[in-house]
Amino acid sequence: MSLPRGAQPRLELPDPLLAGAAFLAWLAKIGGDEELSVCEYQWKLSKKNHPTPELEDVDLYEYVRSLGRELIVKWPEIIKLTPKGNKWATMWAIHYGVDRGHHGGSNLRRY
Amino acid sequence: MAASDTPSGTRLPYDGLFGDSNLIRVIKQVIADPFTEYRPIDLEELTKNSTPTVRESLKVLTSLGMLIKDERDQQHPVYKVNTESKRYIALTFLAYAVLDDRNGTDCMDDVVADYYSELKGKYGPCVVGATYEYSQPVTGDEITYSGVIRNGHLEESYWIRGPSQDPPQEVLYTAPIFPADTSRAVSGYQEQETIAASA
Numbered sequence: 001m002s003l004p005r006g007a008q009p010r011l012e013l014p015d016p017l018l019a020g021a022a023f024l025a026w027l028a029k030i031g032g033d034e035e036l037s038v039c040e041y042q043w044k045l046s047k048k049n050h051p052t053p054e055l056e057d058v059d060l061y062e063y064v065r066s067l068g069r070e071l072i073v074k075w076p077e078i079i080k081l082t083p084k085g086n087k088w089a090t091m092w093a094i095h096y097g098v099d100r101g102h103h104g105g106s107n108l109r110r111y
Numbered sequence: 112m113a114a115s116d117t118p119s120g121t122r123l124p125y126d127g128l129f130g131d132s133n134l135i136r137v138i139k140q141v142i143a144d145p146f147t148e149y150r151p152i153d154l155e156e157l158t159k160n161s162t163p164t165v166r167e168s169l170k171v172l173t174s175l176g177m178l179i180k181d182e183r184d185q186q187h188p189v190y191k192v193n194t195e196s197k198r199y200i201a202l203t204f205l206a207y208a209v210l211d212d213r214n215g216t217d218c219m220d221d222v223v224a225d226y227y228s229e230l231k232g233k234y235g236p237c238v239v240g241a242t243y244e245y246s247q248p249v250t251g252d253e254i255t256y257s258g259v260i261r262n263g264h265l266e267e268s269y270w271i272r273g274p275s276q277d278p279p280q281e282v283l284y285t286a287p288i289f290p291a292d293t294s295r296a297v298s299g300y301q302e303q304e305t306i307a308a309s310a
Contacts, residue, residue, distance in 0.1 A: 025143075027143075028206075028207070029139075029143035029206035030143040031122040031124070031126070031139075031209065031210070032122075032210055032213070033122065038159075041157055042157065045144065046144070049144075049146040049147055086214055086218055090207070090218040090222065091221065094221060094222065094225045098146070099203075099225060100145065101146065101199070102194065
């Protein structure tokens with residue numbers, strides 16, 4: 001059934017914030033899971049590319065734990081999005097414009 | 112271990128669709144994060160490839176137009192993803208498709224819809240509409256018909272008043288259509304207008 005006129009899909013909380021949404025979009029596109037060391041490297045790149053004051057001093061482990069196991073899980077050496085987490089992460093990535101590189105290169109087109 | 116898994120337990124690029132070459136590992140990374148200005152060392156860390164293989168992959172992807180080499184610092188060039196490249200866009204969709212096929216989700220649909228929302232100015236009008244009034248020949252009801260194509264959806268509403276409707280009521284139908292169907296929908300309006308004219 002289609003959404004009513006002008007309606008946007010509802011975004012489910014928690015809000016991963018800009019740098020988090022970019023990191024999660026990367027994790028989804030990389031295949032939904034990745035080795036912890038690679039994730040930590042990418043976490044730093046995402047925070048550098050998408051400065052987000054709330055996440056400036058947050059490390060990856062703390063961030064993943066804050067989102068909840070329903071969406072993302074950390075095994076000893078792997079971080080993995082759950083199927084529900086993939087969908088949630090994609091919706092927020094679209095919201096923040098980080099699902100893909102957009103024309104003009106801005107990732108802040110929604111603001 | 113599944114065929115699409117690597118020894119470390121994570122998955123092959125695109126679930127093994129293109130094998131597991133050094134090149135496809137670099138492609139997987141640059142598609143997944145098109146915002147980073149990559150130094151070769153970044154890709155060595157992220158793909159676990161050696162320096163020579165990363166440099167070879169960068170050379171190939173630059174020659175294909177998927178990466179743009181920025182040589183302002185000639186000693187330390189950086190590589191940006193060419194987000195205008197159609198191959199980049201198609202592989203982004205593929206990355207989501209792989210996820211969807213594995214999990215039964217519809218993430219790719221959401222991303223494609225978002226992409227289409229950027230293109231709709233090119234492929235179809237955002238809003239096309241028609242309104243007219245006519246009498247229903249059998250019941251004698253007076254009907255105001257309104258049809259609008261809005262962002263790929265056909266919305267039809269009928270405001271009906273007359274002997275068969277007490278109180279008068281409005282009926283609203285909404286159905287998704289594709290741009291290719293626009294002409295059919297418009298000809299549908301014309302057909303109804305013909306009925307109205309003859310009523």
